Amino acid sequence: xxxxxxxxxxxxxxxxxxxxxxxxxxxxxxxxxxxxxxxxxxxxxxxxxxxxxxxxxxxxxxxxxxxxxxxxxxxxxxxxxxxxxxxxxxxxxxxxxxxxxxxxxxxxxxxxxxxxxxxxxxxxxxxxxxxxxxxxxxxxxxxxxxxxxxxxxxxxxxxxxxxxxxxxxxxxxxxxxxxxxxxxxxxxxxxxxxxxxxxxxxxxxxxxxxxxxxxxxxxxxxxxxxxxxxxxxxxxxxxxxxxxxxxxxxxxxxxxxxxxxxxxxxxxxxxxxxxxxxxxxxxxxxxxxxxxxxxxxxxxxxxxxxxxxxxxxxxxxxxxxxxxxxxxxxxxxxxxxxxxxxxxxxxxxxxxxxxxxxxxxxxxxxxxxxxxxxxxxxxxxxxxxxxxxxxxxxxxxxxxxxxxxxxxxxxxxxxxxxxxxxxxxxxxxxxxxxxxxxxxxxxx
Amino acid sequence: xxxxxxxxxxxxxxxxxxxxxxxxxxxxxxxxxxxxxxxxxxxxxxxxxxxxxxxxxxxxxxxxxxxxxxxxxxxxxxxxxxxxxxxxxxxxxxxxxxxxxxxxxxxxxxxxxxxxxxxxxxxxxxxxxxxxxxxxxxxxxxxxxxxxxxxxxxxxxxxxxxxxxxxxxxxxxxxxxxxxxxxxxxxxxxxxxxxxxxxxxxxxxxxxxxxxxxxxxxxxxxxxxxxxxxxxxxxxxxxxxxxxxxxxxxxxxxxxxxxxxxxxxxxxxxxxxxxxxxxxxxxxxxxxxxxxxxxxxxxxxxxxxxxxxxxxxxxxxxxxxxxxxxxxxxxxxxxxxxxxxxxxxxxxxxxxxxxxxxxxxxxxxxxxxxxxxxxxxxxxxxxxxxxxxxxxxxxxxxxxxxxxxxxxxxxxxxxxxxxxxxxxxxxxxxxxxxxxxxxxxxxx
Numbered sequence: 001x002x003x004x005x006x007x008x009x010x011x012x013x014x015x016x017x018x019x020x021x022x023x024x025x026x027x028x029x030x031x032x033x034x035x036x037x038x039x040x041x042x043x044x045x046x047x048x049x050x051x052x053x054x055x056x057x058x059x060x061x062x063x064x065x066x067x068x069x070x071x072x073x074x075x076x077x078x079x080x081x082x083x084x085x086x087x088x089x090x091x092x093x094x095x096x097x098x099x100x101x102x103x104x105x106x107x108x109x110x111x112x113x114x115x116x117x118x119x120x121x122x123x124x125x126x127x128x129x130x131x132x133x134x135x136x137x138x139x140x141x142x143x144x145x146x147x148x149x150x151x152x153x154x155x156x157x158x159x160x161x162x163x164x165x166x167x168x169x170x171x172x173x174x175x176x177x178x179x180x181x182x183x184x185x186x187x188x189x190x191x192x193x194x195x196x197x198x199x200x201x202x203x204x205x206x207x208x209x210x211x212x213x214x215x216x217x218x219x220x221x222x223x224x225x226x227x228x229x230x231x232x233x234x235x236x237x238x239x240x241x242x243x244x245x246x247x248x249x250x251x252x253x254x255x256x257x258x259x260x261x262x263x264x265x266x267x268x269x270x271x272x273x274x275x276x277x278x279x280x281x282x283x284x285x286x287x288x289x290x291x292x293x294x295x296x297x298x299x300x301x302x303x304x305x306x307x308x309x310x311x312x313x314x315x316x317x318x319x320x321x322x323x324x325x326x327x328x329x330x331x332x333x334x335x336x337x338x339x340x341x342x343x344x345x346x347x348x349x350x351x352x353x354x355x356x357x358x359x360x361x362x363x364x365x366x367x368x369x370x371x372x373x374x375x376x377x378x379x380x381x382x383x384x385x386x387x388x389x390x391x392x393x394x395x396x397x398x399x400x401x402x403x404x405x406x407x408x409x410x411x412x413x414x415x416x417x418x419x420x421x422x423x424x425x426x427x428x429x430x431x432x433x434x435x436x437x438x439x440x441x442x443x444x
Numbered sequence: 445x446x447x448x449x450x451x452x453x454x455x456x457x458x459x460x461x462x463x464x465x466x467x468x469x470x471x472x473x474x475x476x477x478x479x480x481x482x483x484x485x486x487x488x489x490x491x492x493x494x495x496x497x498x499x500x501x502x503x504x505x506x507x508x509x510x511x512x513x514x515x516x517x518x519x520x521x522x523x524x525x526x527x528x529x530x531x532x533x534x535x536x537x538x539x540x541x542x543x544x545x546x547x548x549x550x551x552x553x554x555x556x557x558x559x560x561x562x563x564x565x566x567x568x569x570x571x572x573x574x575x576x577x578x579x580x581x582x583x584x585x586x587x588x589x590x591x592x593x594x595x596x597x598x599x600x601x602x603x604x605x606x607x608x609x610x611x612x613x614x615x616x617x618x619x620x621x622x623x624x625x626x627x628x629x630x631x632x633x634x635x636x637x638x639x640x641x642x643x644x645x646x647x648x649x650x651x652x653x654x655x656x657x658x659x660x661x662x663x664x665x666x667x668x669x670x671x672x673x674x675x676x677x678x679x680x681x682x683x684x685x686x687x688x689x690x691x692x693x694x695x696x697x698x699x700x701x702x703x704x705x706x707x708x709x710x711x712x713x714x715x716x717x718x719x720x721x722x723x724x725x726x727x728x729x730x731x732x733x734x735x736x737x738x739x740x741x742x743x744x745x746x747x748x749x750x751x752x753x754x755x756x757x758x759x760x761x762x763x764x765x766x767x768x769x770x771x772x773x774x775x776x777x778x779x780x781x782x783x784x785x786x787x788x789x790x791x792x793x794x795x796x797x798x799x800x801x802x803x804x805x806x807x808x809x810x811x812x813x814x815x816x817x818x819x820x821x822x823x824x825x826x827x828x829x830x831x832x833x834x835x836x837x838x839x840x841x842x843x844x845x846x847x848x849x850x851x852x853x854x855x856x857x858x859x860x861x862x863x864x865x866x867x868x869x870x871x872x873x874x875x876x877x878x879x880x881x882x883x884x885x886x887x888x
Contacts, residue, residue, distance in 0.1 A: 009504050011540035011761040014522065017494040019537070021544060022551075025490045041818040043796035043825040046469045050461040050570050051495065051556060052515070052526075060453050071496070072518045073526070075560045078458065082496075082517070093463070096455035100465060102793065102843070107466075112495060116519045126494050143828050146811075154818060266811040317455040349546065352487035367590075367710040374485040374598060381487040384587050399546070 016117070016125035018332050023346040023400075028335055031159060032110060035130050035329065038155040039108040042147060044132050047107045049089040051114075055079035057092050060316035069115040082114040086131045086328070087313075094135055095317035104136040104144065110331070124332050133326030135313055140323040142255060145289040145309060146262030148325050152293055152305055153268050155329070161338065163296035164304075166272060169279035170256040171286050171308065173239065176249025177225055181218045188284060190214075194226060195280040198292075199302065202227070226278035232260055235275040252288070259289055287311045291327050301337050305329045348400035354380045354439055355401045357392040359408040366407055369417065369432055373405075376436025378443065396422055403439060460561070460569035462776050467790040467844075472779055475603060476554060479574050479773065482599040483552040486591060488576050491553045493533040499523035501536050504760035513559040526558040530575040530772070531757075538579055539761035548580040548588065554775070568776050577770030579757055584767040586699060589733040589753060590706030592769050596737055596749055597712050599773070605782065607740035608748075610716060613723035614700040615730050615752065617683065620693025621669055625662045632728060634658075638670060639724040642736075643746060646671070670722035676704055679719040696732075703733055731755045735771050745781050749773045792844035798824045798883055799845045801836040803852040810851055813861070813876055817849075820880025822887065840866055847883060 013019055020028055036046075052073055058081050059067060066084060073080040083089055086109045094105060110130045117123050132151055134144040149166055156164040174194065178187045193208045202223060209219045228238045236257055260275060281290040288309035295301055307327030314322050338344050354373055356366045366382050373380045381401075383392045389406065396404045406418040406427075417435055420427045421442075430438055457463055464472055480490075496517055502525050503511060510528060517524040527533055530553045538549060554574045561567050576595055578588040593610055600608040618638065622631045637652045646667060653663045672682045680701055704719060725734040732753035739745055751771030758766050782788050798817055800810045810826050817824045825845075827836045833850065840848045850862040850871075861879055864871045865886075874882055 008762060009500055009760055011501070011536045011758075012498070013494055013536075013540075014496065014498060014524070017496070019493060021541065022489040022491075025492060028492070029490050037821075040795035040823050041821070043794050043823055045466040045794055046473050047466075048469060048472070049463060050457055052458065052461070052558070052570060054456070054458060056453055057455070074516045074518065080458070092455045092457075096457075097465070106794075114496070126496060141828060143826075150815065262808070262811065265808045266815050268815065314455075316453055318452060350487050350489055350550075351484035364706070364709045367706065371594065371710050371712065377481075377485070379484050379487055382587075384585060 014125070016119035016123065018124055018127070018336060023349050024339065024344065026348050026351065027344045027346055031331065031335060032128075032130075034158045035155055035331070036108070036110060038158050039130075039132055039151065041154055042106070042132075042151045044106045044108040044151070047090070047093065047109045048111065049083070049086075049093060049109065051082055051112065052080050053083055053089065053092070055081045057317075058083060058088055060088070069117055071114045071116055084115050085113050086111060086129050087133075087326075090131070090133060090135075091314040091322075092317055094322060095314040095320070098318065098320060104134050104140065106132070106134045108132045122333060122337060124336070127330060127332035130329040130331050131326060133313075133324050135322050135324040138321055138323070140309075140325065142258045142289075143262050145255075145259045145325050146266060148289075148307070148327055149259070149263050149273060149291065150266050150268050152291065152327060153272055155305070156293065156295075157272075161295055161343065162298075164272065165274055165294055165296055166305075167274055167276040167279045167292045167294070168256070168259065169276055169290050170252040170259075170288055171280070171290055172248050172252025172255065172288060173277060174226075174280055176246050176252050177222070177242075177244050179248055180244045180246045181221060183214065183218065186212060186214075190222070191280045192282050194222070194278060195282040197226065197278050228277045229274075232264075232270060232273075232275050235277070236260065239275075239277065255288055281306060281308050285310050289325060298337075298341065298343075301334070304334050350381075350399045350401065352379045352381045352399065352401050353443055354378050354403045354405060355392070355396045355399075356380065356382045356405045356407065357389060358383075359389050359406060361407050361409055361412045365412060366405075369405070369407070369435060372432070373436045373439060376440045378436060378439045393420075393422075403442065405435065458569070460563035460567065462568055462571070462780060467793050468783065468788065470792050470795065471788045471790055475775065475779060476572075476574075478602045479599055479775070480552070480554060482602050483574075483576055483595065485598055486550070486576075486595045488550045488552040488595070491534070491537065491551045492555065493527070493530075493537060493553065495526055495556065495558075496524050497527055497533065497536070499525045501761075502527060502532055504532070513561055515558045515560055528559050529557050530555060530573050531577075531770075534575070534577060534579075535758035535766075536761055538766060539758040539764070542762065542764060548578050548584065550576070550578045552576045566777060566781060568780070571774060571776035574773040574775050575770060577757075577768050579766050579768040582765055582767070584753075584769065586702045586733075587706050589699075589703045589769050590710060592733075592751070592771055593703070593707050593717060593735065594710050594712050596735065596771060597716055599749070600737065600739075601716075605739055605787065606742075608716065609718055609738055609740055610749075611718055611720040611723045611736045611738070612700070612703065613720055613734050614696040614703075614732055615725070615734055616692050616696025616699065616732060617721060618670075618724055620690050620696050621666070621686075621688050623692055624688045624690045625665060627658065627662065630656060630658075634666070635724045636726050638666075638722060639726040641670065641722050672721050673718075676708075676714060676717075676719050679721070680704065683719075683721065699732055725750060725752050729754050733769060742781075742785065742787075745778070748778050794825075794843045794845065796823045796825045796843065796845050797887055798822050798847045798849060799836070799840045799843075800824065800826045800849045800851065801833060802827075803833050803850060805851050805853055805856045809856060810849075813849070813851070813879060816876070817880045817883060820884045822880060822883045837864070837866075847886065849879065 071082040113129050152166050175187050197205045279290050279292050286308035290308035292303040293305035309325040311323050313324045358366050363384050370380045370382050402422055404420045415432045418427050418429045515526040557573050596610050619631050641649045723734050723736050730752035734752035736747040737749035753769040755767050757768045802810050807828050814824045814826050846866050848864045859876045862871050862873045
């Protein structure tokens, strides 16, 4: 067809799908690498489950929203769908390979999940979740709840996104309190309201509780309970002295005290975590410890990592009781938010660390050097176009390449190279044979 | 519902989807990391496009098989589908962000793609592709064809899967030969037949050519041409002396000679690559250099990495001419095949490198040590169950943890730890404060 009449398909992606430019992608991948490394520091093993699963698996424990948001996939007779989280695949995996696994089973998974939400700012239809969970048979020790907190600490310390605070609570405290107040049958509704107090404020919560026709005295008690704050020891003391009793409450208090004591013996800095009685987590799923994490300097971002303990991971797939504890980071959203705030360092447009620039020397003569520095583990490119040196240096600056190797006629004759540090401007002349090692050390 | 009557959903995945156990997953991830590192050594930038795209994008250049194999996705009005390769998304990406990109644009993508093929041994419906491509505007220098070969070399050298051979050819040689023989109008069909000669043998090809009613003399010429072999210089010489002429052929010969000369100046070992005139690549898409890679000790696996040069990447999306060159590794299949052959080292069941075992010391006293070794970058776990030391050591062996830190009463009193190297059995006593650095050095 003659060019003039050719109809092009407009290149575009769907709304709600994140796609990055190279400088952003390099920063994103660094985030993923740091999260992965932090998870592995705790011995969490990698897992990679299919993105497509049978619908009956994914919807085993379906609630209204999930079913509406799920992406169905057409192929043959079996009903297929795209996973909407990494927890259901984990449950299926543990139930399926139960006999081969070593318990406690500690796994992480970093992968894309799909939710057909209405596209809006900060909401994605395809996004990365980064999950860790520890699962055991029958009974899971509370030390694991502390390990999860420590893992969150390492993740955010290593990400380098400024100060952060990991809030921790125990769901049994809230449900125990509500039972004590005779509000046990409204517990779900009330806990969901409490869950929003950080976002919507105390007045809003008060109004909601009033709308539920709860007595003023009890509303007062709830509000004063969830506002208990202070150092961790003080909060535990105040909780003990809050005038609440009952088996559930006392068990929650004991669990929370034990977890706090474990975290202390791990020497996780006390400035980075805090017992906060208002932390609820909306899902009914959680039965003990719950976590939320906020970036101290950016409280508007809300919780960037949350989760908790649950009694039974895979009740829909196996009769085996599998208690667990875990948290999830919504990485795509977090990255997007930090990027909007211009908090993502995006100074590299290439993974290249070393650019070879020939000056008055045939560029072919530089190819062996590239092979040699690459063999030393240094990401290397040769500038092959016949441009002036200044243009080559400009290119290195533009791309964020930290070192340029200049091979002039004199260097070439003496088997040498001048390596320019683009940040400092310093230039060092060394033997060609030493270039790889020199750069590797510089970049380490 | 009472437990006895509860109906469980059988936990299973779909046929044709690969799911790994932890020891396999760790090995798989190491493959991915090495491929990624090798790609980055050449300055290829990471890319991560959505798995779901508009059907009109994915099927812009649809052929029969693609359309049949594609997974459609239901949600709203727009026709959606799962990507079936990484090339179409690359074409869409380059056309879409054309103005923001720096050319030559070098990108890699490692990601899952979907093809609804009939499930059979070695065929997957969800599998990882690892692609590199170099794209330029209007004209792309032949040095890039050599860089692609060098990148393949680094990938397979770093993967450590034994000897391998990268075969290289130029499609213009075959099409030039066929034109010279007056078979130009059957070129596509003949080249597709030649493409299978490695798998099916010469006799099969001969029969096929005969079935196409090609003259015996010409069949003989084709067969002798594609069987030209020897050292790279010799093959080039034999090709020059093959008695074929014509513009297409001569251009192919010149290109191939230039690429070979660049590869030589890169000092890529000649034992690892070979000019092979029978390499065709079935797709019409390719217009110049073509590549195939075989693992020398496992020729039955067929080509594990192939690709080539194309004139125009994104003709369906933009009028801009975008020539490129690239290759793809079908990683899921390669890993599965090597795993079947028992060639994958699977001696680790956890990323943990250091297990802390308390002996006659409260286990809580070891938690701070774990934080300290983790801070030094050493994946660490504390054995928290109250078992005998021998059981703890057995656990380390079973999981493939290389170092165990034994904290006995005496060590504890002296702020020390005995670190056991599980491979050699040697035990070293050092100060607690030095444990992190000691292990980091050992593991480096």
